[in-house]
Amino acid sequence: MNKLMRAFLLLGVVGLLCGCVPDTNGDFSAVAKQASSKLGFDVTSIDLSQEDLQAYTRSIIEKPIGIESSVKIAIFNNKTLRAKVEDLWIAKADYDLNSALPNPAFSGSIQFQNQGGGSKTELSVEQDVMGFFILPLNAKANDAKFESTKLEVSQAVLDLAFNVKVAYYTVLASQESLLTKQKIADASEASFELTRRQFKAGNIPEIQLKNEQIFYNQAKLDLAESRSELAVSRERFSQLMGIGKTSFVLDSQTLPRLPESDPNGELLENIALEQRLDLAMLKATLMAQSQSLPVAGLSALKESKVGLKAEADPDGKQSLGPSLSFPIPISNAGKAAVSKQEAMVRQARHQVDAKEEEIRSDVKLALEHLAAARKRVLSLQNDLLPLQQRVIDLTLQQYNYMLVGVFTLLQAKQSEIHMHDTYIKARQGYWTARAELEKAVGTKLSTQTRTNLTALPQPIKPVLTPAHSNHY
Secondary structure (H helix, E strand, C coil): CHHHHHHHHHHHHHHHHHHCCCCCCCCHHHHHHHHHHHHCCCCHHHHCCHHHHHHHHHHHHCCCECHHHHHHHHHHHCHHHHHHHHHHHHHHHHHHHHCCCCCCEEEEEEEECCCCCCEEEEEEEEEECHHHHHHHHHHHHHHHHHHHHHHHHHHHHHHHHHHHHHHHHHHHHHHHHHHHHHHHHHHHHHHHHHHHHHHHCCCCCHHHHHHHHHHHHHHHHHHHHHHHHHHHHHHHHHHHHCCCCCCCCECCCCCCCCCCCCCCHHHHHHHHHHHCHHHHHHHHHHHHHHHCHHHHCCHHHCCCEEEEEEEECCCCCEEEEEEEECCCCCCCCCHHHHHHHHHHHHHHHHHHHHHHHHHHHHHHHHHHHHHHHHHHHHHHHHHHHHHHHHHHHHHHHHHHCCCCCHHHHHHHHHHHHHHHHHHHHHHHHHHHHHHHHHHHHCCCCCCCCCCCHHHCCCCCCCCCCCCCCCCC
């Protein structure tokens, strides 16, 4: 039996060596570097430990946060993204499993004789021989699948960054709207108090007091709605950043001004086809399916095995020799598996073509939305707001000369408030459209101008209604 044991030990060592594969890691660094290149700033700290991430987050959030720092906080703390990052470890495990040969199978038996004593011993070990052929064919497919997962995680990072940008601009717009509504409410309160004193003194009729009271109550209602909108937008922003109830302060109270110009649309479609990670992910899937096609042709022979079998008779005779087993491809010759894999290759190719068309359309639509948003902001900024302010000035003049009543002045003030709200929403719409264009292109767009709040149109100036004793 010594010779038999040595033979089986040798074969076991060979089997173990064949089953070893080089270890891979989750490749966080590749994901972080790819995301950093798309976002335009470094997010490689995504691979820090949980304690280090918390300390890093605190160091950022202690200061007023801008759009870049808020995206970083979200990438480091968003629980949904952290769950998505675990796909890298799942893909790593799948990669290792698919890169390893099947384990050799050992079997043994002892048969005791009823008469004369003694026993018959049988030992065998088998190895799936097709693994030696399939493993090299699967190598490129495994690489492509793992690459597809890395691209998918990187795309999740970019999607989160887009949502954070939109939420950031929403908070800024809500803050700016609240500042305006607060000024309007303060001015309306002062105007109402002045009108009430005039009414008590008998200098104005009750209808003027009631009109002023309506405007004041509406201003208070608008202010309450603005506060609610700001609270909702801040909660959404906090949820995306994953900071819970931690307080934060933004680095600005108002939306930034528009950049001097927008990107050249003629170049963006080609840039998008090169930069979009979802397209690269589908191409990696197509590569994986194409590389799996040769393996499908060998599916009917998957159970082919070679081995070593040894026997020891009761009389002491020993035998040792090779064994071979393989399926006979009668009912299943592998054609169905090949046909299925060919269909999956065609499907992946169609998905790539469809995504390319979708990307071109995404860029065109995003450019159209951005152009329309810019036009709307500039029209409000250069035409409608100055005209509205002129109407207020002229109406106030006529009111002072007793040519129009207080109701006409209140209507003009309401129109001005509505116009300025429209202007704030238009600027928010522009920055949202710009974020949508970056998402459509798949990479950060350069901004030619920095935020310059002094260049923005000044917030509307609330008009105090003079109380004339002879106005009706």
